[in-house]
Amino acid sequence: MKTLVIGGCGFIGSHVVDRLRARGHSVKVLDRQPERFRPPVEGVEYLVGDFSDQMVLIEALAGVEAVLHLAGTTVPGTADLNPALDVQGNLIGTLGLLDAMSRVGVSRLLFLSSGGTVYGRPDQVPIPETHPLRPINSYGIVKVAIEHYLDLYGRTRGLSPVTIRASNPYGPRQGHAGVQGVISTFLTRLRQNEPIEIWGDGSVVRDYVYVTELADLCARAVATDRTGPYNAGSGQGTSLNEIIAILHAVTGRDIAPLYRPGRALDVCESILDVSRAKADFGWESTIPLREGVRATYEWMAQAG
Amino acid sequence: MKTLVIGGCGFIGSHVVDRLRARGHSVKVLDRQPERFRPPVEGVEYLVGDFSDQMVLIEALAGVEAVLHLAGTTVPGTADLNPALDVQGNLIGTLGLLDAMSRVGVSRLLFLSSGGTVYGRPDQVPIPETHPLRPINSYGIVKVAIEHYLDLYGRTRGLSPVTIRASNPYGPRQGHAGVQGVISTFLTRLRQNEPIEIWGDGSVVRDYVYVTELADLCARAVATDRTGPYNAGSGQGTSLNEIIAILHAVTGRDIAPLYRPGRALDVCESILDVSRAKADFGWESTIPLREGVRATYEWMAQAG
Numbered sequence: 001m002k003t004l005v006i007g008g009c010g011f012i013g014s015h016v017v018d019r020l021r022a023r024g025h026s027v028k029v030l031d032r033q034p035e036r037f038r039p040p041v042e043g044v045e046y047l048v049g050d051f052s053d054q055m056v057l058i059e060a061l062a063g064v065e066a067v068l069h070l071a072g073t074t075v076p077g078t079a080d081l082n083p084a085l086d087v088q089g090n091l092i093g094t095l096g097l098l099d100a101m102s103r104v105g106v107s108r109l110l111f112l113s114s115g116g117t118v119y120g121r122p123d124q125v126p127i128p129e130t131h132p133l134r135p136i137n138s139y140g141i142v143k144v145a146i147e148h149y150l151d152l153y154g155r156t157r158g159l160s161p162v163t164i165r166a167s168n169p170y171g172p173r174q175g176h177a178g179v180q181g182v183i184s185t186f187l188t189r190l191r192q193n194e195p196i197e198i199w200g201d202g203s204v205v206r207d208y209v210y211v212t213e214l215a216d217l218c219a220r221a222v223a224t225d226r227t228g229p230y231n232a233g234s235g236q237g238t239s240l241n242e243i244i245a246i247l248h249a250v251t252g253r254d255i256a257p258l259y260r261p262g263r264a265l266d267v268c269e270s271i272l273d274v275s276r277a278k279a280d281f282g283w284e285s286t287i288p289l290r291e292g293v294r295a296t297y298e299w300m301a302q303a304g
Numbered sequence: 305m306k307t308l309v310i311g312g313c314g315f316i317g318s319h320v321v322d323r324l325r326a327r328g329h330s331v332k333v334l335d336r337q338p339e340r341f342r343p344p345v346e347g348v349e350y351l352v353g354d355f356s357d358q359m360v361l362i363e364a365l366a367g368v369e370a371v372l373h374l375a376g377t378t379v380p381g382t383a384d385l386n387p388a389l390d391v392q393g394n395l396i397g398t399l400g401l402l403d404a405m406s407r408v409g410v411s412r413l414l415f416l417s418s419g420g421t422v423y424g425r426p427d428q429v430p431i432p433e434t435h436p437l438r439p440i441n442s443y444g445i446v447k448v449a450i451e452h453y454l455d456l457y458g459r460t461r462g463l464s465p466v467t468i469r470a471s472n473p474y475g476p477r478q479g480h481a482g483v484q485g486v487i488s489t490f491l492t493r494l495r496q497n498e499p500i501e502i503w504g505d506g507s508v509v510r511d512y513v514y515v516t517e518l519a520d521l522c523a524r525a526v527a528t529d530r531t532g533p534y535n536a537g538s539g540q541g542t543s544l545n546e547i548i549a550i551l552h553a554v555t556g557r558d559i560a561p562l563y564r565p566g567r568a569l570d571v572c573e574s575i576l577d578v579s580r581a582k583a584d585f586g587w588e589s590t591i592p593l594r595e596g597v598r599a600t601y602e603w604m605a606q607a608g
Contacts, residue, residue, distance in 0.1 A: 080456070080460070083399050083453060083456075084396050084399045084400065084403070087391065087395055087396055087399065087449075088396065091391055091395075091449075092388050092391055092392065095387050095388045095391065096388065099388070132436035132437070133436070133437070133438075134437075134452075135452055136455070136456065136459070137456065138453070138456065140452075141449055141452040141453060141456065142449075144448070144449070144452070145391075145395075145445055145446075145448070145449040148438075148439055148444075148445040148448070149387060149442070149445060151440070152384070152387075152440065152441065152442065152445065155440070156384070
């Protein structure tokens with residue numbers, strides 16, 4: 001299948017490119033910049049540009065059978081600082097993509113949503129896809145609006161959209177800037193002999209998924225005709241304090257986190273029910289967190 | 305209380321102005337155009353301008369204690385034609401309002417949302433405010449996103465937002481362009497001896513609320529410190545065929561509607577549970593539909 005990966009040079013996107021290639025699909029990438037941690041992948045066609053530019057988009061869509069939309073102009077921690085920018089970049093940008101796709105007749109779309117933010121404070125864990133969407137930050141609000149539009153375009157404009165609601169992905173090629181994920185951030189700080197800060201008492205529970213497994217789900221799902229939302233996580237909850245214990249076991253370093261006053265707005269526990277992805281795609285996450293953290297740590301040592 | 309009514313020259317806005325005045329509040333109006341059906345109301349300060357213009361907004365907010373945001377750049381029937389425009393005008397515009405309010409320190413906000421579109425296809429009728437928000441058109445998607453942002457700004461930026469989720473308002477001063485409401489549209493067509501068209505078999509059930517009653521709820525709610533969503537409807541369901549029967553009774557005219565193939569996307573039955581507004585504001589709709597329709601018909605005859 002001929003695929004276009006928008007955001008294919010990012011953390012998750014680069015792994016999705018790998019998994020698509022491994023499954024025999026041809027891959028075109030549209031991104032604003034090249035991959036950060038490795039040279040261009042042989043056999044992949046790279047287009048440099050902004051997906052919110054209609055001319056760029058129309059050119060990128062030529063000859064394509066399916067689009068994987070993994071581009072994001074914000075991350076959860078920063079979107080709240082300027083919601084209008086978040087809406088402009090991500091929501092209006094995505095509407096432009098939907099319009100362009102329906103105009104040129106490309107119907108299949110995989111959208112990467114956020115299982116960690118679309119549900120807000122869950123009524124139950126693990127959280128099924130049918131749980132009400134009550135996002136409590138701008139990142140989640142925009143993801144929910146996009147999902148609603150996917151549904152609308154699916155019903156009225158011939159689009160065939162499938163949504164992957166990822167939990168907290170981690171693994172090689174994740175940025176270390178401190179905004180993208182605690183595992184990469186903590187590992188980086190350990191390597192630099194800097195203290196690890198934890199907001200709250202470390203009891204906050206999240207669902208962490210190794211990025212290659214998430215990417216594999218994307219590559220599988222886009223090649224089907226299934227539509228609607230699919231949670232993508234490990235189905236397991238891990239507290240920050242448990243993460244610290246794993247980091248200690250993997251790195252052999254003693255860690256004394258600095259506990260800072262907690263952010264009252266945080267969701268205490270987020271674990272995804274991933275049975276739908278298992279039932280429809282035969283997919284499940286099997287890499288234990290400790291192994292994934294070890295692989296990430298080894299990649300960091302190698303990447304320098 | 306010193307109030308600013310954004311969209312105060314519109315159909316609902318003009319009635320809200322009346323109710324605020326009747327309750328002794330001072331009223332400033334910001335709208336892009338003057339009222340269509342009557343001269344400026346004495347004692348009301350009118351500002352002509354677009355609420356998405358920050359300079360206009362800052363000026364309008366001077367000296368104000370509460371804002372009623374009733375402005376809309378789209379209606380349900382047309383928003384789907386250009387969702388990006390809908391998002392730009394209504395969502396980004398409203399984010400600008402929220403930012404301006406938190407910047408100048410005006411915290412109280414009443415937002416007019418849409419009880420007919422935010423819920424999508426309801427699991428139950430009458431629909432309580434706690435029902436999941438699953439909008440199926442752009443108008444509803446944008447209203448939901450705005451409600452999520454109101455919640456966010458309420459938690460993080462000191463705003464005190466209350467939301468009125470109106471069902472289908474009707475009454476004097478509603479536009480007759482055929483996009484704003486079936487009662488005004490049908491009455492206008494009757495007066496012009498034009499045929500009445502019904503999409504589907506006329507069994508579609510909606511909750512109609514007389515505009516002065518809706519406006520009264522807005523005037524009451526904004527003067528409290530209650531936050532969150534409130535349904536505003538009659539709590540009664542009326543089918544299109546029942547509307548036709550009422551129109552016949554009120555106008556004395558024989559009506560033979562032209563039944564057109566139904567739009568599959570329509571929600572079959574939408575009736576709001578209005579017990580929360582009754583409990584918190586002592587509000588309920590008491591004007592029977594037949595009386596409201598009669599008053600609307602008489603107003604039309606008078607307005608010419």
